[in-house]
Amino acid sequence: MNQIININSFHKNLLSWFDNHARILPWRQNPHWYKTYLSEFMLQQTQVDQVLPYFLKFYHKYPDIYALANLEEQEILRQWAGLGYYSRARNLRKASIKIVKNFNGNFPETIKDALTLPGIGIYTAHAILSIAFNKPYAVVDGNVKRVISRLFTINEEITSIKALKKITPICDFLLNKKYPSKHNEALMELGATTCTPINPDCQSCPVNLFCKANQDNAVHLFPVRIPRKAKRNVFYYTFIIKHNEYFLLIKREAKGLLASMWEFPSLEGIEKGYSQKKLLKFITNDLGINGKIDHIYKSIKHQYTHLSASYTPVKITADSKKQTFEMFPDWKWIKPGELSQYPIHTAHKKITRNLEIETKG
DNA sequence: AAATCGGGGGG
């Protein structure tokens, strides 16, 4: 720690600010550990505004841990579709099953037990135990890291392990042991609403008098960050394969990108511009379907964290509904109206909208 | 320690 701060004054300013400025969020009303648990899974690497509709839907449909534990994987993926990071949905289900089986339906109140739950790491364990059970564990999330990096002018690159090892003990020291729940939420709230990445509102910050970066007029220099590596380009041909009113939908592998999500069968390449001959060869030789290319549509772009993807829809008319595909974990010939019964990832959902597959077929 | 895993919103 490179500066001495009046810890009591720090706590007082932070908590009174939170009392006056806390956003009204559904998981903060009539608090219960289940709400904290569900919201924390969704909030991993995802902003509040994006989580809100999903939290409301899930809480309404699955009001307790037993409802979640009873879900099929396919169904929780379907409900989660569009929120991203789908391993969270699988882990939420597995963790819920474990809570019912091993902990009698109650969230385990020790760090050691909480960390045995899939999808729950240090941050989420600390968050649930502090926010829902008022246990004295400090949280270190993206918001807190940014706030601390400014308060104490942390020079380590913010995503590095070095930075985390420097920031964690500071958070442990700063933690308000009397009000850990409010303290943690307040620090995260401060980062989300005031100590923002760009144009932070230092004037209205309750702890600006304790902020080294603010004193040095150097808030814009923190957190320290190095540019990311360039994204890889990926090009997909996405085949809408029709036979009468049916078209082919397949399930992705259980590992890797968009694991176990459903989509139209696709050909992946690292370069653009496959010939029609090559596309038809994929259909005939790899899928074993005889048919013809009806139309090649304009491609759509979709950005992933590490990929810059382009999807080119290709409409195929098949001679028959072939029923065996060794290359897919699962598949189904479905009618357009049945599309909503499957967990479809966002890029392919865009394609169904562009091609108006749900309505026109 | 680095890579992977989604998607949306903001500058």
Add this chain to the structure above:
DNA sequence: CCCCCAGATTT
């Protein structure tokens, strides 16, 4: 277009 976000897990 690039940036970031109530991180966890695998390599």
